[in-house]
Amino acid sequence: MQATVYKSTGSWYAVKTTTDETFQARMRGVFKKDEDITSTNPIAVGDIVEIAPDDSDANAKNAIITGIGARKNYIVRSSPHGKNKKHIVAANMDQAMLICTVKEPRTSQGFIDRFLVTAAAYHIPVILVFNKKDIYREKEADKFAELAALYNSIGYQILLTSAANDEGIDEVRALLKDKTTLMAGHSGVGKSSLINVLMPGLDLKTKAVSGWSGKGLHTTTSAEMYDLPFGGRLIDTPGVREFGIVDIPKAELSHYFLEMQPYISQCQFNNCLHINEPGCAVKAAVEEGDIDADRYVSYATILETITEDQY
Missing domain, CATH: 1.10.40.50 (Probable gtpase engc; domain 3)
Incomplete structure (x- = not known):
């Protein structure tokens, strides 16, 4: 039976079949040894897997992962568990949406460029979404205009949004519709707030930016995929401070x-x-x-x- 991985929590994976049945699945014991896996996580959100009922468990909603399908693409970063190890952020997406801010906290151009390089290496189109328009003054508006002109000239699509005021949300929704999209960004850029606006009722936790450091506080702890109410799927990822490049000579x-x-x-x-x-x-x-x-x-x-x- 074929299923898609929606969430990874340690050794267990939340998966959904093509008939919308959900299971808690774990890997077959020898699966790790049989496959040529070099990442810290052999299975990632978005992976297509083969599952079978877990006969050893009385819970009919538990399953065993018996195989993993070929990936159309995936995006990786250096693992927090080791500089030379890689962590697969997600697999099998149509596009990525990088949420940025020019204030509270400022997204550095270096961070944006590292993400764009990694996505380009795996042939994943990227949309840059600059959030928190509601707190921009003249200085921030000028900085946004400068960055928008630069990345537009390269060929990247740019959006300006405010999750707080629902500005630009219709444009975001139109780009997400009927596609599988990875959403990423620094902690504190308003990613969870954007998702809450796109998916009323989900109620993801949000936190204010740390006043003493200007750094965002982590609210998402692991990648998770959601079915969008207007069509398509969204992969929410934990906020990251850095995006380490791997696998690029x-x-x-x-x-x-x-x-x-x-x-x-x-x-x-x-x-x-x-x-x-x-x-x-x-x-x-x-x-x-x-x-x-x-x-x-x-x-x-x-x-x-x-x-x-x-x-």
Whole structure:
């Protein structure tokens, strides 16, 4: 019987079948050893799995996971349990929606770029949603306009919302309809508040931003998928402070900065890393203003964090 993983809680998984039956499922004992699994979580929310009734349990709603289907895509980050380990955030999505803020707490451009790089590596389209419009003053409005112009020019779709005032929610709802969407962002950006507006009655817990640090407080503790009332599915993920890059060699990184792609083949050297090499078309494009200088700084910063002994 085929089912989709909606939630992972330790060794148990909440799954739903194609006929909307729900089960609490656990992995078959030897399953971990049989599969070539290198992540800290062998099964992720969004995975398609094969399940069978658990004959050893009197509870008819318990099942055993006997297999995992091929993934259309997935998105990973470095695991909090080890720098060189990876954690699969979710699998089999149509798109991702990154919730950002320019205030309380400010989402750094570096964080945005790390997320965009990871999504591009796994062919996942990303929509950038800037929330908390209701607290923007002139300074924040100008910063949003600057970031929106930059990422729009690269090809990313940008939305401005206020969960508090229901602004921009219709646009978000239209983009989510009939698709499976990963929603991510720093803690405190209003992700849970947005989901509560989209799904009245769900009542996800929300917390205020920590006043002394400006950092958001965690409210979601594990990834979970919800069926949207207007069609589609939403994968809510725990808020993250950092988004560690894994599985991307240095030589490939520039391919996931979309605006660099037209210039890569014009570099003098095929293995150009676009840092100190002569005849670099990417650096020339930065100097000419065709590639944003801050995006290039993000590229160089991420490049420094990649160690080739990971591969």
